[in-house]
Each structure stands twice: as C-alpha cells, then as structure tokens.
Amino acid sequence: EADIYQTPRYLVIGTGKKITLECSQTMGHDKMYWYQQDPGMELHLIHYSYGVNSTEKGDLSSESTVSRIRTEHFPLTLESARPSHTSQYLCASSSNSNQPQHFGDGTRLSIL
C-alpha cells in the first residue's frame, strides 16, 4: 500500500488568494511529481523533483511553483489563484524512474 497523502482533498477559494497544496510521502522516495488533470482529460506533468533541493518544470507550463526542502514533502504553491487554475492536482512519487509512480488521492481545486 502506497503512503502518499495530499491535503486538502477539496478547496473552493476566491480569485487572488495564495494557495498551497500539500503532498507528503512516507516511503522515502527520491522522485516526486505534480500532475494537473481536468475532468475526462489526460494527465499533464507540471513539476517534478529528483530529490531534496531539486525542482524541474514539467511538460505543461504552469504558474505554480514547488519546493523540496525535505525528502517526504513536495508542496505546490499558487501565489494568486485564478479561475483558469481550476482543476484536479495529483501528486505522485517513485523510488526511481523505472519503478512505478504511486499517486495520492488528489486535490480538487475550484477558483471562483
């Protein structure tokens, strides 16, 4: 059983607010990932990390930022939320790139 946790599960918030989506894993995985997915649509990689102090942009341009200060923690921040940021955000981790990625339950974000 994969141990990767995302909070909050759901967030409805107004435009212009600063938002941080939390992702934590207890498996000691070096690799962590953030994906964005709209309903019925494909997964898009927006950020990933090789390990502590490493962050990389993914395939889809995003206004969000990430940090990796601790192995187990990979938060995603939106400095000023806009309605276009409404989506589901999924966090995943793996021990290396040839091993499966394990996903958290996701955060469904709605910006009014």
Place this chain on the structure above:
Amino acid sequence: QKEVEQNSGPLSVPEGAIASLNCTYSDRGSQSFFWYRQYSGKSPELIMFIYSNGDKEDGRFTAQLNKASQYVSLLIRDSQPSDSATYLCAVTPPAADKLIFGTGTRLQVFP
C-alpha cells in the same frame, strides 16, 4: 506522432468477456511499461508493470510487451462491470526521470 498512443474508446465488452487494451510507444529505447486504472474523479492506481518482452500475469490481468513492434497491451479476463474505468498506459523513455502517459482508453463492461 505522440510518444505514447492509445485508442480513446470507449471499448465496450460484455461481462465475462476478455477486454484487450493496446498501447504503442515511439521511443524504441523505452525500458519500463506500466498500466494504471483510473475511475472517474479518482487518482490513477497501478495495475501492472512489465520490463521484459513477453507476458506477465497477475490474477485476471495479463500485460504483454513486444519491444520489436513497440507495443504493450493489457488483457482483462472475465471482465466485470467494476472494471469499467479509464486505463492509462505509461512508459519510461531512455535517460528520462519521468513517465510518459497515454491519453487513456475508456473501458465499459456491460452486464
């Protein structure tokens, strides 16, 4: 050409039948291959992974890999309505630290 291609479906099969889901990939050097199941509104969950040519079986699921033809497939035997979901194929290209996901195939199993 997309790096990982799947037919979007829906693939409709009757309960008890074999569902066959296919995926092709463009980078011949790809090394690891994964199948995920995603129910509507939920996150992807790993079903199977395969690294070597041939078949790998786990319960009702069989993954098949053919590196020469650059395809990987997933067979679901004795399909159940609870198998109705979107199935995502994912591939690790060479020298990459990320998975490339296909767009998914929607499977519908009807009673």
